Structure formats: C-alpha cells, structure tokens
Amino acid sequence: MKKSLLIVASMLALVACKKTAPKEFSFITNPFIRAAEVGSGPQEFGFATSGTWTITWNPVEWVTIDESQFAGKACKHLGEYYIIQMTVEPNRKNEDRSVEFVVHSEGKEHIQKITQLAPTLPREPLVFSIKESGKDVNAMEGGEYSFEAPEKYEITVKASDGWIVLGNIDYEKNLVKFSVEALPEDVESREGKIETFLSDGMLLGSLLIKQTR
Secondary structure, X not given: OHHHHHXXXXXXXXXXXXXXXXXXXXXXXOOEEEOOOOOOXXXXXXXXXXXXXXXXXXXXXXXXXXXXXXXXXXXXXXOOOEEEEEEEOOOOOOOOEEEEEEEEEOOEEEEEEEEEOOOOOOOOOEEOOOOOOOOOOOOOOOEEEEEEOOOOXXXXXXXXXXXXXXXXXXXXXXXXXXXXXXXXXXXXXXXXEEEXXXXXXXXXXXXXXXXXX
C-alpha cells in the first residue's frame, strides 16, 4: 500500500513539475509591425525560454536600447516572459524600415523582427497655404511668408523660379520660410511654385504663387 502511495505521489509531483516548467522558446509577438504615425516612445518585445540566453543585433540609428538587457537565465515558471525595452523614433521617410534582434537560446537562433511602416500618404498632392493671416502671397510688391508641411514626413523643398527665394527651413517641424520679389514693372504677370518632395523624391505638395498687375 505504501509503495502504491509513493508511486502516485511521484506521478503527481511529475505532473506538477510539468505544469510549472517553462514552455519551449516562444515570443509574445513575432513579427512586430509599428505604424509610422505613432510618435516616438517606448516599445518592447518579450519571450519565454527554458535555457540561458543572449541577444545580438545590428544597431540602427532610430532605435535606442540598453544592451545590458541582452543576457539572462532560463524562465523559472510557465507563463513567465523576459521583456526587452527600447525607444523607437517615428519613421518620417517614405519607405518601411526594419530591425532584427536575434535571441540565442537552447542552441538555436530566434529572430524578433520589428518593422516600422512608412507614413500614410495623401490620396493626391497637397496644396499648401501661407501661415500669415491677411497677407497675400500673390501681391505685386512681394514680401516674406511661410507655410507648413505635415511633420510626419521627411521633406526637401524646391522653388520653381529665382524670384521665389527660399529662406530658413525647419526640417523637424517642416516650417518653410521664403520671400517673393516684387513684380517687375515691365511684367504683367508671372506664376511659380514651391514644391515639397518626400525622401524618395515623390511630390508631397505645392504652394502656388501667381503675381498679376
């Protein structure tokens, strides 16, 4: 009888051990896709493993991470995860970008891939307007003006004509300052524009300028 009880107790202990032992290696989420419109801030990924582990990666400038997190021991309990934290900058370029973290554990490599999508584009090129209330960008006497493009895009700016002079440009806030020369006396009218382009050269939008006597 005692021998039977010992066998049953051993079996129960084995079952209990199986219930509390960590699973095979698993990520909480893999891969992880992040929208570009979300502002910069903390991001994380997690995993469970029954063995000791280390992490390697190829650093990218848009991810800041404390590499002291890159080594650890086996998970002790079922449902226990290690959480790796980082700070991710918003993606302003007109292309997706990715970073990979390789977790080395149990003699295998497990890849966590984080993909950051390009910003959502407008259906048609934008038409910008000047910021200065009450001022006419088309005035014959010219003047100094500014306009803004959405901050979520990385842009370059180009004026179509020499009489439209680009000034200081804040490429973080996408604030474009410029001036327009006065309409020459011997010219009845003229048209020009300032165009903004995305990082891949695609047209984002324009500010149209037309001076008429």
